[in-house]
Amino acid sequence: MRQRHLFTRTQKQAPRDEVTKNAELLIRAGFIYKEMAGVYAYLPLGLRVIEKIKQIIRDEMNALGGQEITMTSMQRKDLWQKTDRWDDDVVDIWFKSTLKNGTDVGLAWSHEEPITDMMKSFIHSYKDVPVFVYQFQTKLRNELRAKSGILRGREFIMKDMYSYTANEQEHESFYNKTKEAYMNVFNRVGLGGNTFITFASGGAFTEFSHEFQTITDAGEDTIYINREKNIAINEEVLSDTMLADLGVSRDELEKVKTAEVGNIFNFGTAKCQQLGLTITDERGEMIPVHLGSYGIGITRLMGTIVELFHDADGIMWPESVAPFQLHLISLLQDSTDHAEELYKRLVDAGVDVLYDDRDIRPGEKFKDADLIGIPHRVVVSEKTVETEKLEYSHRTATREKSMISFEQLTQRIQ
Numbered sequence: 001m002r003q004r005h006l007f008t009r010t011q012k013q014a015p016r017d018e019v020t021k022n023a024e025l026l027i028r029a030g031f032i033y034k035e036m037a038g039v040y041a042y043l044p045l046g047l048r049v050i051e052k053i054k055q056i057i058r059d060e061m062n063a064l065g066g067q068e069i070t071m072t073s074m075q076r077k078d079l080w081q082k083t084d085r086w087d088d089d090v091v092d093i094w095f096k097s098t099l100k101n102g103t104d105v106g107l108a109w110s111h112e113e114p115i116t117d118m119m120k121s122f123i124h125s126y127k128d129v130p131v132f133v134y135q136f137q138t139k140l141r142n143e144l145r146a147k148s149g150i151l152r153g154r155e156f157i158m159k160d161m162y163s164y165t166a167n168e169q170e171h172e173s174f175y176n177k178t179k180e181a182y183m184n185v186f187n188r189v190g191l192g193g194n195t196f197i198t199f200a201s202g203g204a205f206t207e208f209s210h211e212f213q214t215i216t217d218a219g220e221d222t223i224y225i226n227r228e229k230n231i232a233i234n235e236e237v238l239s240d241t242m243l244a245d246l247g248v249s250r251d252e253l254e255k256v257k258t259a260e261v262g263n264i265f266n267f268g269t270a271k272c273q274q275l276g277l278t279i280t281d282e283r284g285e286m287i288p289v290h291l292g293s294y295g296i297g298i299t300r301l302m303g304t305i306v307e308l309f310h311d312a313d314g315i316m317w318p319e320s321v322a323p324f325q326l327h328l329i330s331l332l333q334d335s336t337d338h339a340e341e342l343y344k345r346l347v348d349a350g351v352d353v354l355y356d357d358r359d360i361r362p363g364e365k366f367k368d369a370d371l372i373g374i375p376h377r378v379v380v381s382e383k384t385v386e387t388e389k390l391e392y393s394h395r396t397a398t399r400e401k402s403m404i405s406f407e408q409l410t411q412r413i414q
Contacts, residue, residue, distance in 0.1 A: 001324070003356040006030075008043050010368045020218050022303035023149025025315050029371045031323075038146025038154035045372065046302075048323040050157060053298055054136055056188045056320065057159050060181040064174070066132045066161055071111050071118075073138065077104040079113040083274045093141040107140045112267065112293055115162050116275045123289065126166045126281050130174065134161035136298065148220060150303035151259055157299045163292040164272075166279065171290040175266060178294050182212055182262050185296065189305060190318030195261065196232035198223050199242065208237070212262035212296075218307045219259035226252050259304045260297075267291040315373030316395050324354040325413050327374040327395075331362050331381040339380040342390070342406070349410050370395070376413055 008030035015034055018024050026032045031046035042050060058068065080086035086106070088094060095107040108114075115133065123129060139158045146154050161178070165171040179197060186195040191214050200211040211234060213223050222235040231248050243249060269288035272278070278286045302321075309316045319325070326346065330339035343355045354374060356365050369377060379391040389403040392412070404412075 001354055003354055004358045010371055020149040022306040025306055045323045049302055049321050052321040057185050060184050061134045064181055066134045069133050069135050073108045075106045075108055075114050079117055083113055095140045095142055109139055109141045111160055116277050120277050125279055129164050129166045130170055131164045150299045159296045161294040165290045175292055189321050196225055198232040198234050200234035201236050209263055209265045211260050213258035214261050214304050215256050216259050216307045217257050219257045221258045221260055223258050224253035224255055261301050261304055262296040265293040314371035317373045319375045322375050324374050325352040326376040327354050327369050329356045329365050329379045338385050351413055
């Protein structure tokens with residue numbers, strides 16, 4: 001992509017009311033646009049990052065046997081009344097509306113009820129399960145603490161998956177496989193070493209859950225971890241009984257701030273019983289279905305990555321989720337033939353390139369490149385034309401430069 005065609009521009013300052021690095025840097029670099037507190041639009045660069053994250057998650061969910069769907073955002077009141085989750089004193093983050101005909105609807109904050117109701121049309125026998133479905137969808141939650149950029153939004157993109165199994169053994173097997181798949185996701189996006197499976201409260205979902213918490217000072221949660229034993233406990237459920245069950249003492253735990261990037265819940269058979277989803281077993285007897293729910297906040301994950309990977313000059317994207325692989329910067333004053341030729345060669349070689357062909361000062365180009373944070377950078381100048389080499393650097397804190405050939409460049413990127 002040619003950078004002069006990009007309609008967004010970098011900014012020197014972020015909105016004064018933004019206090020987190022993720023919001024500050026993503027707004028300044030032109031990845032997101034703030035509509036209001038907790039509500040952001042995702043611009044071309046930001047959308048490319050989101051799509052990279054989604055594809056990594058899609059790979060892992062498909063490997064589990066997941067089937068991708070898209071559900072509606074408008075939801076029926078009666079379904080949530082059946083499970084006692086319509087009232088605001090149970091779920092206090094609903095956005096609701098009343099249609100002109102007097103019908104009350106909820107705007108999707110989660111999807112256990114609608115998907116379970118839908119499954120009544122497709123699941124009738126033990127032969128029809130297990131079924132695992134997932135979606136990428138915008139969720140709406142009336143969060144009171146929407147002050148952490150895209151770490152906690154009122155409108156955000158989420159991957160939510162639901163498992164329907166015939167018995168507890170099948171459910172536990174899939175539940176544990178999902179834990180592994182989630183850690184694969186966090187490893188692939190660069191957060192693996194800082195992310196822990198954490199025992200936590202289930203909130204409006206279940207009594208307990210497993211959270212995936214990433215260590216960052218920008219996070220809103222506090223957890224206690226033992227790195228050696230790979231144990232993590234959310235502060236809200238920490239108790240002597242739990243410590244005894246986990247075989248760890250308080251003085252063995254380290255207190256850290258974290259951001260929740262994923263969460264999984266075991267509903268057992270309760271919700272399917274409430275909604276009337278049953279199947280016949282091998283003996284022809286009716287049995288309830290076991291339900292599991294599994295979420296990853298896509299946009300929250302994007303913000304967490306920025307919180308961990310940045311320096312004083314801007315973002316430093318991990319290669320797996322960067323908007324482009326390579327930032328090509330031309331400093332040639334008159335003829336751009338060499339830069340144009342290199343751009344075409346890179347595209348033909350399958351390299352995803354942002355080509356800065358703008359007619360602005362070199363210093364502005366370098367500042368923008370640092371802020372945007374694409375991993376690989378190549379500069380074309382009079383010097384590189386003379387030497388028939390490319391000036392290469394990687395977007396790290398050191399930014400060490402080297403003169404390399406085209407073949408060496410493609411090898412490094414690939």
